[in-house]
Amino acid sequence: MSANANVNWSFATWGTDNNHPVLSRFEQDIRPFSVEDDPIILKVNKTVDEYEIKATFDTNTDRIRVMYFEDDTYENQYYDLTQIYSAGSTIVAPDITPTKVGHIFTSWICENPDYQIGSTIDRDLRFYASWHAITYTASFYKDNILYDGPMDVIYNTSLGMLNVENPSDAGRTFIGWETESEIVDNDYLITDDTRFDASMLFNTYVIQFQADSSAICDPINAIWNTPLNTILPENPTKTGHEFIGWTENQELIDPDEYLIEHDTVFNASFIPNQYHVTFISNNEIYGQVMAEYNEEFGNIKPGQNPTGIDGSTFIYWVWDGTDVSVLDTDHITENTSFIAEFTISKYVVDFISNGETLNTYEVYHNTTLGEIEQAIPTSEGYNFISWVVDGEEVSDSYLITKNTSFIAEFEEVLS
Secondary structure, three states: OOOOOOOOOEEEEEEEOOOOOOOHHHHHOOOOOOOOOOOOEEEEEEOOEEEEEEEEEEOOOOEEEEEEEOOOOOOOEOHHHOEEEEOOOEOOOOOOOOOEOOEEEEEEEEOOOOOOOOOEOOOOEEEEEEEEEOEEEEEEEEOOEEEEEEEEEEOOEEHHHHOOOOOOEOOEEEEEEEEOOEEEOOOOEEOOOEEEEEEEEEOEEEEEEEEOOEEOOOOEEEEOOOEHHHOOOOOOOOOOEEEEEEEEOOEEOOOOOOEOOOOEEEEEEEEEOEEEEEEEEOOEEEEEEEEEOOOEHHHOOOOOOOOOOOOEEEEEEEEOOEEHHHOOOOEOOOOEEEEEEEEEOEEEEEEEEOOEEEEEEEEEOOEEHHHOOOOOOOEOOEEEEEEEEOOEEEOOOOEEOOOEEEEEEEEEOOO
16 A cells, blocks of 8 residues: 555445455454555455455545554554544544563553643544563573573563673583573574573593503593593503503503593503522522613622632623623523632742742642642752741642742751
């Protein structure tokens, strides 16, 4: 319908070209108040027939109309509430109270402030409905614990207008507010009492396990607060060592107590195996020490070296026939025995006659005097009696056990 009113005409009734009866609701509710040159035509479906219903007008120009609208934009008219008055009549509020989602009707307000319900009418008027927005509550929860609110909000308030601070959490990231199992954005309009629940996503961290700076498995993705003992790989192995646990920043941690809270590199911690090193001297155990795996042979010593017996002197410790001290490329990898190596002592033997050294010899420990080829000394006017050591005569069976001087003893020849 056109918005241009023809003041020379006023609505009379609806009619049809076929003289069929018109639906009562058109007679009662739909009242056109503006016409152009062409007649107003409504098409109405009744059963299978279609009828054209035309508005007819009369020339009763003293009839005044009162129209009612949803709001002061005057865009949405309540046609069924339109009233027709004669000049000088009193305006009466419509019997029907309008409704609007999320609002409560309060009153009718005339666009002309000089008129209101109950005023005497002398011209066409427009009224619009005054509304009071219904107040609802918005409550915000995190982990089923009230986080903010409840707060009063009017109908159609957007979520973003509430300026609720996003919750934060150790190990979790806030991804939005959820209502009725659906995450909503800031444009969400509140149309009822509403509960919002914080949707929190657990952070994911990269966990690595290494042994001697080399990865022993692929990196593992673990969410915040994952117990370490649920993602551990098999304990690593290392030759000659015992695995004792995992370290973070060089400190041993307890996997049964540790919870994942950040990207982490765990390093395997090992201790060298300990082996027995036994020192054998003269077929008897001289001593025993503990040595770590891979310790050099040359660094392993019993403390004080053994003393030789029967004039022997300790030389070095032997492993597999070789002096241990020169085995700088060999290392302990198992329980090991070292054998003491000795050499027989040698002594200097002097034979002296009349204060003069006749001969000097180097002989082994326990060599007998008789085993040394020494000529019998002579002295004019004297006969040789024997050899003397430390003032005592000795025979050919005398054992040499140290550096020794043999002194020739004579007796004078009597004439």
